[in-house]
Amino acid sequence: MFTLSEENYLKTIYHLELDADKGISTNAIAKKLETKASSVTDMIKKLSDKEVVVYKKYKGVTLTELGKKTAANIVRKHRLWEVFLVEKLNFSWDEVHDVAEQLEHIKSPKLIDQIDAFLGFPTHDPHGDPIPDKDGNLKTIEKSLLSTLLKNESGICVGVNDSSSEFLKFLDKKGITLGKQLTVLEKEDFDGSLSILIDGEKLSISNKIANNLYIQK
Amino acid sequence: MFTLSEENYLKTIYHLELDADKGISTNAIAKKLETKASSVTDMIKKLSDKEVVVYKKYKGVTLTELGKKTAANIVRKHRLWEVFLVEKLNFSWDEVHDVAEQLEHIKSPKLIDQIDAFLGFPTHDPHGDPIPDKDGNLKTIEKSLLSTLLKNESGICVGVNDSSSEFLKFLDKKGITLGKQLTVLEKEDFDGSLSILIDGEKLSISNKIANNLYIQK
DNA sequence: ATATATTTTTAGACAAGACTAAAAATTATT
DNA sequence: AATAATTTTTAGTCTTGTCTAAAAATATAT
Structure with a gap:
């Protein structure tokens, strides 16, 4: 223990x-x-x-292998609790981290198994991060930073690289959530900023933002 | 804190x-x-x-008043988590104590408010113990130990005085759960044992059991 | 009421986990 | 390759929460 x-x-x-x-x-x-x-x-x-x-x-x-498994199990608990908080208890994705940071240390194999089942065995947390399985394995999906997309390329928003409350609230304000489709309209070379199309609206995106948003092409 | x-x-x-x-x-x-x-x-x-x-x-x-309020809030969390575990995660009443003992220390007012609402604002935990409200007040219901009932008196099982896993499992085995109606058929003076009627069946109850079961007449 | 027994507090020590300051090892620079 | 800069470790200290053993206070018994 x-x-x-x-x-x-x-x-x-x-x-x-x-x-x-x-x-x-x-x-x-x-x-x-x-x-x-x-x-x-x-x-x-x-x-x-x-x-x-x-x-x-x-x-x-x-x-060590034991260390990896132990750590992955903590991450597993953290991410499952995050899903629980968002899906069942009306938390928003920018509110879950600190609570999950506490809940991840609760020791009860049955508890986390039941939470997993209760949530329908989710594979990703509210920020798009993969949930390790019981053996500590996680299957990563193919994803690219928005900043690596070329002009006219499209993709679906599948994750964030920065889970800070500030960044997530910013995305909310702009209407950027996981699952949203977007297209790169323009790409400025000198500052790396982008113009994207999302929900039929044109949006300006700074390089910093584009470097923290994962897209599945 | x-x-x-x-x-x-x-x-x-x-x-x-x-x-x-x-x-x-x-x-x-x-x-x-x-x-x-x-x-x-x-x-x-x-x-x-x-x-x-x-x-x-x-x-x-x-x-002090502050101390009472603080303590009641911990008990509130403990009991709400117990309800959650039993109602939503298929725990039985003898399995919840140790996990709730950990969960009661999670610090997040929003979390416990949402759990409360998610459960439909329960007033009692799975062992029949009252759940303190946000101000730390608890309304106790009128209840008597089974051992104080007289011959031919009836009542409903509303709580336990001993929440140990052993006692609770014993009650499960005998088919005694909260909400069950029972009637005292016989009462032995020399050892305090009882004969009760529950679910149409006659059951022998030792004094120790009768001293740990609460009944609402 | 005095002696005895019990309960409670104090004093000193220890383990976990963290810190500061200094020493040792490694890495970078010229 | 020798020196300078950086990183890492060691040594010693501190706090929290616990313990044991001894002292002090309270309760009990004769």
């Missing part, structure tokens, strides 16, 4: 490993968890003793 | 105060929380600093 703190470290390392492909540095972990590198070193030793990470001094850290 | 440990102390003192009407002793708290009296003394000082309890050395402890 893992403590709250250990679970948060595992989850952070898991997320960092997904786009890293090498040992995760103590500094990177410290930054994500808003703590100090020295605290990370301490915790990594504990996790290493528990055989969920492999740790070589000064060489960063990687999850 | 209160820590997990502080919340558990508050909840325990709240439950002890309900059938006590005087200062709660450190020993009583220690017993319930399976900890040591010295640890209780330490924690009580912290709770006193936070103005949720009134503490006089050697004189026991009482909740």
Whole structure:
């Protein structure tokens, strides 16, 4: 069994490993968890003793198979709770993160199985992120950043790269939600801004926005 | 805001105060929380600093209004989650306690309001215990222990005094659930055992059982 | 009312998890 | 390759919540 703190470290390392492909540095972990590198070193030793990470001094850290499975299970719980909050309890997609951050640590296999079934075995959370299955596997769908689309290309909005409340509220205001079809009308080279067609309306999109929105072509 | 440990102390003192009407002793708290009296003394000082309890050395402890409200809110969450687990997620009444014990500490006013509404504003949990309202008030219903019924008296099963998994499973096995009507056929003076009629069947009930089952006449 | 038993508090210690400051190792620079 | 800059680890401290053992207060019994 893992403590709250250990679970948060595992989850952070898991997320960092997904786009890293090498040992995760103590500094990177410290930054994500808003703590100090020295605290990370301490915790990594504990996790290493528990055989969920492999740790070589000064060489960063990687999850073991057990560590990956444990972390994926926490992410699974987080995302299933997010679906529950949005689908059943009228939360909007910008309100769920902090609550799910608490709920992901509830320990009850039956609870999460039942939530899964109650929701009809969803495969993605309200932000388009895949929900790991019981074995920790997740099937990623083919998706591209809106910023990589070319002029006249179309696609469906399937996810966000930034789940901050501010960004999500901004998307709401602009009428951009998951499932919406959009087409790139214009693409400005000098600032990377776009003009897109969505719901028959023309919309100006900054490069920052286009870099945080996933599209399925 | 209160820590997990502080919340558990508050909840325990709240439950002890309900059938006590005087200062709660450190020993009583220690017993319930399976900890040591010295640890209780330490924690009580912290709770006193936070103005949720009134503490006089050697004189026991009482909740302040703020303390009562805080504790009642934790109990409210616990019981609402229990209803949720039973009504929506197919848990049986003997499986919910440990999970609710974790869920009661989730901090999100919106979450618990939405759960409340989602469940149709229930007034009692799966064991017949009243759910405090948002202000911490609970309306207790008129109920008597089965052991206090006289021969030929009837009533409806409305609650249990012991929520242990063992007792609840025993009741399930005997077909005794909340809402069931029963009648006392015989009452043995020498051991307090009863013969009752339930669902048209005659059932022998020990004194221990009769002392843990609440009936509304 | 005094002695005895019980309860409660204090004092000191420990583990978990975090921090700061300093030392050690690694990486980058010239 | 030697020095400088950066990263990581170590050493020592702090807080929270717990514990044991001893002291102090209260309750009980003769």
